[in-house]
Amino acid sequence: MSGHISPTARQEAGAAAAPAGVALTLLRSLVHRIAVFGFLLVLMSVLPRLLPGDTLDVLMDSDVQRELADDDLHALRDRLGFGGSLAEQVGRDLLRLLRGDLGYSLLHGAPVRRLLAEALPWTGLLIAAATPVFLGLGIMLGVEAGRQPGSRADRVLTAGMSLLASIPPFVTAIALLLVFAILCPVLPAGGAEPLFPAATPWLRAFEIARHAVLPALALALHEVVRYFFVLRGEAAVLSHRAFVVNARSRGISGWRERRDYFSRNLLPVICARLGQSVATLFTASLFVEVIFAYPGIGSLTYQAVLDRDYALLQGAIAVLAALVLSLNWLFDALTETLARRG
């Protein structure tokens, strides 16, 4: 994963490297990611099994049924696919995943593939709705603060963002819920749709959008602070660069200065940052979905941990990891190309 490198450094490095070298770098980072993915799969097969208790304990939890005899318990375990040593179970999991089979959740009584297909679009919607918000706000405010470091705008914005950064993100989410859904109920408090979805597609889409506003905003606020500080720093560096000073002396200001001289030069940084954001957004969607009772992969995964639902947990992590790693690689490749163009 490429960290945050200043665009100037990148520009120089990019100019020096041969095109073949870049392809090799990208290929190498792809191989790294595939290795990380494999390691994650093993880890997600082993770790949940190290937690106390297993799926069978949850399925057979009862206080009126006599404890099953060891033989019966073994037979039931084998039949449900939990038999054998840890290594055997992990081996079986990996073989199954290699065949492209995500397995079956005994607690939901459904194939993991179907469970994820039902939940992922909702999480995807939240992330897709949040991304333009945190990018737009992050870039706009970051450039505004950084283009004249120490100015009044910078002081106000930086103070405001520091305040926002000091509030834990779940508190911000609850505050949003409290203010806009309960005290002043202009937006729905939870769920992804009203109880009775509208019959017309447009009205239905509108209702889904209304339900997504607060959770997406909570998700966006979680990220906007990070973008603000990175971009403010980068913009502050740019503001002292000769081409900016030069442009200003030629009378270039306002929107054109912000767009052509700052934002455009910050693109590689934004891309590099986006690669990391993908992972944080999926993690943050967990608490957002829980707070807003939103049907997504976060709440599904959380319940899977409590239920020791190995197949679901592993399937969810596998799909998420594949998504995060490939998007992350894509943004890295993009960063590399942008930095090279300079």
Place this chain on the structure above:
Amino acid sequence: MGPRLRPAFGVLSLCLAMMAQAPLVSADTADTANPRRLVISNSNTDWGLATPYLQARGGLGYMLTHFVFDNLVGQDRSGALAPELAREWELSDDGLSLDIRLNPEARWHDGTDITSSDVAFTFAYMAQHPHPFISLDNIRGTEILSPDTLRITLARPDAGVLSSVMVGMPILPEHIYRDQDNPRTFSEPRAMIGSGPYRLSSHERAKGRYVFSAVENYYGGVQKYDEVMIAKLQPEAAIQAAANGQVNVISDLPHRLVDYAKEHDLQVQTSPSGHAIKLRFDHSGPFAAVQRRQALAYLLDRDALAAIAYRGGARSASLGYLQDNSAWYAPDSVLRYPHDPDRAAALLRESGWTRDDDGAWQQDDTPVTLRLVTSGREEALAQVIKDQLEAFGLELSVRVMERGALRKQQPGKDYDLILAGGSTLGDPVTILERVFGTRWNNERYRDDGTLRQLAMAQAQSLDPDRRAALLAEFQQLYSRELPAIMLVNVNRTVAHDNGIEPWFFDEGLAIGIPVATHKYMLLED
């Protein structure tokens, strides 16, 4: 802001203004169009599918299965046993055989006749594929006498054969399940062909939404609703939706929202759940001595526990195991243990503990520190218990863990005291497992004396008067020996509009599930 951005902001503000104007739920799709639809809300997540093997753990999953699968014996409005798939039954005088005559009108949802062969198959199938709520240990076998009659033979007389097994066991269609080696992975629509008044017609798992439709020509009566929808909604949102006429019943109203629901013109019904929160013991540790268990009963102020930890959403429990919901509850024979720290101190001294100058309790000159484990759900109660014990000089360390880990805690090795809820509902035959069983959530009482004999005798006593006397004696002895201390009996609350009247059964639904939104509420009287 640059001039080019202004139109974009204009559009954005317009959108926000429109959103603020839109009602919470669009009015044209509201429930008013369909008077035969009932909407029940619940804040829980997925309850699984409505089949005996795919239902989520816990009573609510069972309740959904109960919409779709009928049992041999059902309940009337008062909760008493009533015919369901079995039109009549007769227990032999020795209590070792039960003859059942099936309702000849009863059909599976696919139109197939329900026969005694299905019933015999279900007994055999459930013995092979155990269901967590149904214990078939005492069933020796079944004998098909005719397509509509069946004899069930028992190993020992069982006072609860009707009120636990027959009322609790869903009957499976043989023609669907006979080829299923693993019913837990059998989730095709066929798996949901049952005999009950409703069938599951759609299920949106991610949103926790179920729609049940009435089965045509149901043998057991007329359904009040064509469609029953169960939707996952947080209680606050559910109250708002109910005020708008979109939700009819809120099946799990938290106590804190009772007044809020009433303000929205909802009716509220509360019933003690019979799921007492119990303080259980490591019976081989410091609490092997009965005086110490009794001392704790005198020491813990149960009224204060209910008032502080549950803010009135619970009442102090009876210490004789059975709670006041039970028909077998014998209040006069149960010892009451009024809050009395002096009495507690005397008992602890008698057990060999001493008190130092600061009032702290010691055993052999080392301070006593008790270890209590519990799950997040009972965390507040554990904290109040800790406060009460420490004010008395007993050090208590509390570990709160998630349920999966709690299940694996070993008495003695990991804890002296464990705090968790446990049902006392269902036929009292369940006492044998719940008090003397060895599962993590059983009381694991080891005593082989009179208490166990009483528990066994009542479970086999076919004469109700004799059984009542035995159970009264059991409750008295239980309150003396205290295999566990029943601390509080938590309330269950349901809120509903004027169009429907859900009700709680005193002893719970079927095997003792404290829900008011059962299928009997959905049938015409």
